[in-house]
Amino acid sequence: MPIDVGTVRKIAALARLRVAPEDEERYVRELVAILAYVEQLQELDVEGIEPTSTVVAGEPPPLRPDEEKPSDIHEDALGQAPDREGDYFRVPRVV
Amino acid sequence: MSTISPADIAAARERYEPVIGLEVHAQLKTASKIFCGCSTRFGAPPNTQVCPVCLGLPGVLPVLNERVVRYAVMVGLAVGSKIPTRSVFARKNYFYPDLPKGYQISQYDRPLCEGGSVDIRSGDGWKRIGLVRIHLEEDAGKSLHPEGKEGVHTTRVDLNRAGVPLIEIVSEPDIRSGEEATDYMSRLRQILVYLDVCDGNMEEGSLRCDANVSVRPKGTTAFGTKTEIKNLNSFRFVDRAIAFEIERQIGLIESGGRVVQETLLWNSEKSIAESMRSKEEAHDYRYFPEPDLLPLDLDPAWIDSVRSSLPELPHALWERLVREYEIPEYDAEVLTETRSLATYYEEVVRLSKRPKLASNWIMTEVNAIRNRDGLSIEAFPVQADRLGALVRMIGDATISGKIGKAVFEHMLLDPASPEEIVKKHGLLPIDDDASLLALAEEIVAANPGPAAEFRAGKEKTFGFFVGQAMKRSGGRAHPEKLQAALKAALAKQG
């Protein structure tokens, strides 16, 4: 699957990650190399094989009882906000 | 593209079939959030019902709330869904300020419930609206967009709501109008409230609706392009927005245009649906199974125990009332508006033994006051024991219906029993023959003309005398005995 600068830009946009223009070519090269390497998986026969979603086996744990457990981290949380307005987190408006 | 007149659209409407599916999100009224112990209570000061988990701080993990699963299964069973033994949580990845982790834990290709249905009214009968699925997910927080100063635009984020448990109920595109959509919403809401798993409050957002709308030429089966309408937070808006969108799409197609797949926001002030689409690309949510939660495996024996603990549901209750009490379908519908109203009704019937009379009293007198004062049946000042006694008195003709209404008015303010109120206010019926005869003779004597007419054969005049006697007695005359007395009085003279 050909990866080019356009692909990198699309993926970066999906990941909300700015890639500097001078770095684009390098990421293209690196991703091409890595994807070429992982291509080996295509040769394997995985017919009828269940994908692993967890390696955990055995009895599932009991679910959490529905009880209120207050947590007083209001100030701790807001105190680290890069920008706050009173009791709110503040961000630039969605366009 | 040509413009097209409203008359043309009206004609065109007949040629098209609207195809509507609804996605309803309902908040489950558990004490704590789906993945953490924070409260789910509405209306708390911003960012006070938060913890590391629902804030999405580095290093936190979700822990599933058992009652959330129970409530969701109850809903699935109530609508006849299949509950697969295993369902899987999945991450839905996207960026938004009120989505702390940058993904929502939801369910993708293996939801908690599959299929099911909700019956809505169609003419005199019922129409079945199929369900595709019901799945569990966490709610996001709230983004508030106050107007900024000097052109600076910011958004405020409150994460109290982040992590509140939701079920998403997806219907098949079986709905054909705004009206049907509203009926569907109303009955679905009724089921949720009957189960006591959701408070069904659209204004507060505990029940939300998005509509998928498309049209196609009548008689065809292929689907037209659909649009999604969001921000429908009342039944009225559901109806209006869907009607608007059907019109818009028909108008567009008829004048040579094409419907574009997009998301629209209902603007309730302007009563139009506006495109939400910005230049941004369509969402690629990159779903994958949630590695921090194990697959949810439900024990069939446990599901059975949930099933047997379900309360009687609206439709079943409606059917039973019609059958057991032989009341009209319409009555049963009103009486099953809520489970507590139905329980109230049945108690009144038990005490009065008068199903239809009880139904009338609740539908008219009780509900009139309830509507006027905005009262739930639980808060209504006349409880079933007292109304039951009153209806029994009327049913036994101990007092007339008219007196009954007067007694009822007193009962709204006075907690005494109807018997006590009748005594207190001198509303006792007049039922001794002597007084009734005296009264009858008085009325007859005062009305020689009508008396003569009656004796001459005009039997209808009798009603006049009954009315007069009732008026004179303040409605207290025993109806049957009065009739006998009048007959006697009229027979006497002449």
Place this chain on the structure above:
Amino acid sequence: MSAPIHHETAEELARSVREGSRSAGEIARAFLARTGKTSERLGTYLHLDPEAILAQAARVDERKAKGETLGPLAGVPVAIKDNICIRGVPTTCGSLILERYRPPYDAHVIQRLRAADAVLFGKTNCDEFAMGSSNENSAYKPVRNPWDLERVPGGSSGGSAATVAAREAPLALGSDTGGSVRQPAAFCGVVGLKPTYGSVSRYGLVAFASSLDQIGPLARGARDAALLYDAISGRDECDMTSRPEAKAVDLDEIERGVKGLTIGIPSALLSEGLDPEIRASLDAVRAELKRLGAGEAEVALPHAKHAIATYYLIAPAEASSNLARYDGVRYGLRAGNGDLKGMYEATRGLGFGREVTRRILLGTYALSAGYYDAYYLRAQKVRTLIRRDFTEAFAKADAILLPVTPTPPFKLGEKADDPLAMYLNDIYSIPASLAGVPAVSFPAGFTKSGLPIGLQLVGKPFDETTILRIARTWEKASDDAWRAPAIAEEVA
């Protein structure tokens, strides 16, 4: 006369504090003095607060003075990798995006360490968000190998491994996703254990790849590793993936020798790229274990050669999702001064380093529409095959012996420009991660040039005891299990 404090085992230090022959205070001071001498050169710590450390030690001494019973790690300094949350203490994960972030809560393992009366000893340097095999990906500074300052200590828990090797702290916690405890342990000549997935709670471990991450102990000697493992393992109700099957390792049990145990050897997996000195060390260990009574069996692990490809689709995919929360909204770095999208992109563009960016791009791609089936889903299927390989292998063997790394520690900068070459170093460590089984890296000699060689034992699920038992047996039989790097011998 007992050894100088910084050469004592953690077990011995805890015993002496519980008995009263040493104070927690003097132990803390001894290690602080050591660290003061060496950590600047090694780059081992991102945060070290001597006052806070001495205060903790003082509290332990107070409790001892009151006659209270002290926990199994009484007074023992434990260095903590900087991707594990300690309340109120900076936790950067080696990244700029969390430069000033302080968690408002303790990780589960931290709560357990406090309960054991351990002394939390600084936050160790690591590869950014645990992504790397050399600790060159820290946004702040690299870590250097105490055996040769021009060489890497391994990663991503390079700081934790180096600090233990240099005798700056007797114990450390690291995290292992594809080898990040075991590989630096091997490069630094210490013991590093990756426990069975689910045996140590991940609550408070900043997630990299959720289905693979485990917190693991780094220590000198198998007994110390067991001691630390026992203090932190077990079911935690805050982590749904943590298991009640987790078993504490009995310290007497691991002294039992290897008679009757069968060691599996995956000969086919030992590639030509394996350094001959490491190969020789493996053969020497095999021979010695056989001499001591172990049996041997050939095991296949036929799909393990696809482990790197499998891992480098699954781990970045999960990472791309786990790192989406670093968006500048609620905590950490925020950049950009335009609209919301610009804020996200600038924050994450500036805040993440190259390796993290690379993996987020790779992972996002592997999950994206049209590619999910061919990449992520297929990789998870191959993972199932790899897990089955281990199940089959464990029908014939009690533990599997193999290298940790194909080469001894390389020089700083040597592999920094070729990510794929860096990934290929993980060939021996990744299979056990994908299978979720326990694996320990233990010192097994030195190269001719004096660099540590580590070997690996992989065990059955929740059988940390057997692999530590075998490692302990080797440790007792070998001559140089306790050799320290020169930097550790420098007079304080």
